[in-house]
Amino acid sequence: MPYQPPTHSVERSIRATTGAKIVAGVDEVGRGAWAGPVTVCAAITGLRRAPDGLTDSKLLTPKRRTALAGELEAWVTAYALGHSSPEEIDELGMTAALRLAATRALEGLPVRPDAVILDGKHDYLGDPWKVRTVIKGDQSCVVVAAASVIAKVRRDAMMAELGADHADFGFCDNAGYPSPVHRAALEELGPTAHHRLSWAYLDALPRWQHLKRARLTPDTMALEAGGQLGFDF
Template identity: 80%
Template sequence: MPYEAPTHTVERSLRATTGAKIIAGVDEVGRGAWAGPVTVCAAVTGLRRPPEGLTDSKLLTIKRRSALAEILQTWVTSYALGHASPEEIDDMGMTAALRLAAVRALDALPVRPDAVILDGKHDYLGNPWRVRTVIKGDQSCVAVAAASVIAKVERDKMMAELGSEHAHFGFADNAGYPSPVHKAALEEWGPTPYHRLSWAYLDALPQWRHLKKARSWAEERVPAIEGQLGFDF
């Protein structure tokens, strides 16, 4: 099924309205998983024509996604990855963990971006970053689509490596997300050191419920910053 190719429309808008020259697209993967880190990629692409077939990583086959990630790693101007561990997710909550991973990725870029395009509706990054949020940015914005593909492939590799230590959980196939194999392994073996222990899936596992970590952080609330496409800084 063909998909509309992402464009540089948002990047051009940011350049025109803010004077930003270096613009990073940022996307995350792993938010809804039971195990493994949440991973964020920051990618700077400039205004060059993107590789053919670039789109949201979720719309690509595994084979195509892997091939495209290999191309993107040399095609982008620069990219960097940031991770927040399961322990950090448990300790601070997902919103703060996403911010931590994103800051780690942005700080690892060779040059600090003038602006950031963040996939989604909500700005979990905040000050001092100049952020433009774009719903479905991983389909419509070149830099965010590139970040989406790189982040997904890199995290999947990480989870496959963890799967070699815990073969029963099927991490190579489910990447730590909910699946029948994953649930069955949890019921029999309990969580691994790579599982998020503050999550509700443990409520359904009476024999392992005692391992659940109480949330020490306040109830997460969506940040008020919602700079969607068209917002002027």
């Protein structure tokens, strides 16, 4: 399928139907990882022409994604990042952890958005934010695509820094997601302080099962199943 650049059509519709003047795009990364935070970027772009080649971060090569993120950070009107730690993910479950990270990102913006375009089918943000969910919004909406790229590059950089102290886990390459190197290190060394301890990967590690957190929410268990299959890599 030929490349279809994202547009401002959803943002224009929100502006026209609700009177919103400031519309933010929100996207997350790290949902399916075994280690590291879940990271959310909230971005505001206005209706200016987007940089060439902008699309969902997962469709870009690492080199192009990194270059584009630098361009986007200078181009957007504003952006902010929010994170939920592995401990918060274990304690709250993924849906609440996403809400917390997204709230932190939105509240970190210099202006409060009148409306939010959220990538995906489910509104994990909720009141008091005025949310429009858009499936594959990271491909179709300029403001969400911008948030997608920035979130991915920033979280990957965070995981690469952690990788300097945990080289055996391959965080520089897998960013905390499932991989053969990651699994082998877990079997040999056990989870680090950066791992999510309520997730099902520990069930396959008899030596380390005693570390598993007891609290599991339904949405966490559903997302873990995806994580074991390399979901959202």
